[in-house]
Amino acid sequence: MKTKLKKQLGFTIIEVLIVLAIAGLILLVVFLAVPALQRNARNTQRRNDVAVILGAVAEFANSNNGNLVTACNAPSAGTVVFTGAAGTNSSEARVGYYNQLASGACPAVGSPVKGEVSVGSTLTNITTPSGATDYLLIETGQTCNSANSAAVAGSQRSIAAVYEVENGSNSYVESCQSS
Numbered sequence: 001m002k003t004k005l006k007k008q009l010g011f012t013i014i015e016v017l018i019v020l021a022i023a024g025l026i027l028l029v030v031f032l033a034v035p036a037l038q039r040n041a042r043n044t045q046r047r048n049d050v051a052v053i054l055g056a057v058a059e060f061a062n063s064n065n066g067n068l069v070t071a072c073n074a075p076s077a078g079t080v081v082f083t084g085a086a087g088t089n090s091s092e093a094r095v096g097y098y099n100q101l102a103s104g105a106c107p108a109v110g111s112p113v114k115g116e117v118s119v120g121s122t123l124t125n126i127t128t129p130s131g132a133t134d135y136l137l138i139e140t141g142q143t144c145n146s147a148n149s150a151a152v153a154g155s156q157r158s159i160a161a162v163y164e165v166e167n168g169s170n171s172y173v174e175s176c177q178s179s
Contacts, residue, residue, distance in 0.1 A: 045097040056093035064088040068140040136163040144176035
């Protein structure tokens with residue numbers, strides 16, 4: 001007599017568990033990668049803003065016979081305007097990350113806060129704020145050191161931007177770009 005084999009109509013518990021384990025592993029990898037991607041995007045935006053700001057400061061010096069920026073203000077969110085002595089032409093920078101200057105002047109020299117820009121002329125009057133993070137300091141007469149982590153004395157026309165980028169351990173690392 002022939003015996004008929006029953007057809008299996010569903011998945012076994014082992015097959016379901018394997019699929020769930022693989023799906024869980026994929027979700028874990030995605031959740032670990034997303035914060036790093038967001039951090040990298042913010043760091044890229046910071047670097048782009050710094051390059052735009054350095055360009056605006058250099059443009060100011062070029063159009064004002066070498067006079068350097070002495071102050072900045074923010075007439076609207078996302079715009080930083082650099083100014084100097086009376087009778088000089090201002091220059092403007094459009095920023096995406098450093099846009100928290102809703103309106104008004106940049107913070108006082110040496111006291112920037114998160115996401116804001118400060119302008120100074122030497123390291124003696126503009127220093128890395130203790131406890132503050134995510135700042136941008138524009139320092140005229142300075143250049144970046146060999147490690148690109150801090151500004152040091154440079155020529156009168158050199159301009160350095162000292163700012164922080166995020167690293168993987170939820171903290172910030174100082175970085176420097178010069179024109």
